[in-house]
Amino acid sequence: MNKRLQTPPHNPKLSDVAKLAGCSTGTASRALNKPEMVSDKIIRKVRDAVEKLGYTPNNAARALRSKHSHIIGLVIPTIDHAIFAQLTNALEKHLTRAGYSLLVTTSEFDLQRELQHAQLLVERGSEGIVLVGHLHDRKLYDFLQAKKVPYVNTYAYRPLDGHPCIGFDNRRATRQITEYLFSLGHTDIAVIAGPTKNNDRAGDRLAGVQDAFRLRGRELDPARVAEQPYSIGAGREGLRLLLSRGARPTAVVCGSDVLAFGAVAECAALNVRVPEDISIVGFDDQDFAAHLTPPLTTLQVAGTEIGERAAGYLLARLRGETPPDFAEVEARLIVRGTTGVPGGVPGVSA
């Protein structure tokens, strides 16, 4: 048990500071918030009093009066995925630097929960909200607009939707990955997709592969698609599933690096050579991607930049500015060791 007895029994308030500093509460308030309007002598006295009393402003009172809580809310599917952790981290750093704090909550890939939790964050005083993806309950948009709370969608770039967003076009990204695979000579391409339900990123990425097929006048065979949760183990299972459904595809597009990790690991376990027997492409370019054996070819996403720009956007909005509502960040294919010509070519890999 800790001792909890300190000098004054109660939390000092601004009026206590003022009393000790020998001025009015109004002046004390100004000394703290608008020093340029107060004489240096008083400023010093007030600061001393603050120090001596251990005064901490009461944000509730301040927010009630000034209409500014200095709190921003973030709703992500889960913090347990590296890309969301990265987003959260970047956001937090940027906001803290600007004097804002970050309230974080989780939707667990559930639109209803996302709506509820976002509303809760607004109730708790969030002056702005960061969302992930572009697929939300319509009520959420209505709510945010009714409350005049600025918001941004992240990890998505869909200016036509009309909602502020910062990210990239997931669909185009996997289309390009697939086209790259086609250009290598692959024709039998499979995909291990993330859970597409309520997850526009996963859905868009799958659709991108389909787009590439259609552009070649073909259709992606549903048997060539395995939809798996985001985990290494599920990635392994996805690969096994694909192999069990007929001839071995020569390439696999994965919905995330984690899934690709599993696919590569399973190939190793099954003695399927990568990339000679099968090419594998990830998505995200997480830290581990470059250190897999072979190093993973993947799509690099500027997660940190998304976080920074989301913070910047909201901060600007709160300053009363009107920053551009749509921003696209780069997503480029990093070709490493898990992709090659189908069948492999002597002297080309590993």
Place this chain on the structure above:
Amino acid sequence: MNKRLQTPPHNPKLSDVAKLAGCSTGTASRALNKPEMVSDKIIRKVRDAVEKLGYTPNNAARALRSKHSHIIGLVIPTIDHAIFAQLTNALEKHLTRAGYSLLVTTSEFDLQRELQHAQLLVERGSEGIVLVGHLHDRKLYDFLQAKKVPYVNTYAYRPLDGHPCIGFDNRRATRQITEYLFSLGHTDIAVIAGPTKNNDRAGDRLAGVQDAFRLRGRELDPARVAEQPYSIGAGREGLRLLLSRGARPTAVVCGSDVLAFGAVAECAALNVRVPEDISIVGFDDQDFAAHLTPPLTTLQVAGTEIGERAAGYLLARLRGETPPDFAEVEARLIVRGTTGVPGGVPGVSA
């Protein structure tokens, strides 16, 4: 640009709800917060009015009056490490379920910043604070106690310090790992430690290895220690460093799975066989540990449990209860494929 024009020009307040429901604000407040004290008829009317107006309570006013913000603060070194993300996730889920929201900030392994940011979270209204580790600026403890804000240290178990904590004994954990290695017959053991500066977990883990040596009447040679940042690349470099400093150690204790990942990867690149030529042990048991080749022997830590219990502790304190201040969670060694007898024994591994 989005339209921002909705039915009533201004945010409805409780008095608006009361007016529409035909009762006083006091009754409206009770109808929402203490339904058992209000007649069903009025409750219905009030709820209808809330619905129709799109009323959202103003948390600032509520907190000011009731002294309850329903906000808990979390200060972690970075959200970008899987274990902290896991902690955050568990904490958030638990708190949300109990009607609390989580304010997250980052210390970046800097004690001064930790102090500042924790204070900021309290200013923002946090009713409780979750910290990581047991090494903090003394002023932080003083501040928290003066403000009577309950707090918990996590990822540490040090009841003798007198501060509430939930976690395990990092030092004992690596001592046990090292003793296991000794029991396998290893005598030349090296360590790739995380950055020990301002990081009690990393420091304790290194100390645990030293403890094991001393218990055998030996000293850990400083040349056998590489201190590296937490990244796969740094883990690789750590291993190279160790190899460059004389005879190859037969085993390496790593301060985290990420570091161990790097060590294993570097061994593969260097054609050093694991575990025949060198045994490697990680710490954390992250998702990928079981999927490395060979699968990583590591110390499993119940990160999610720590988060849940931290939430439970604070919630209990806020209810006015006095839950036990110290709780130890399990941390057990998971022996997988990266450890073996020094020199390797035919038929024993891979």
Place this chain on the structure above:
DNA sequence: TTGTAGGCGTTATCAT
């Protein structure tokens, strides 16, 4: 430059 005083939206304390 400084003091005074009113009110931000709620909840809690009284009465009724």
Place this chain on the structure above:
DNA sequence: ATGATAACGCCTACAA
């Protein structure tokens, strides 16, 4: 069970 009314701690006109 309900209504009036007074705070909660701070900021900000406004006055001096």
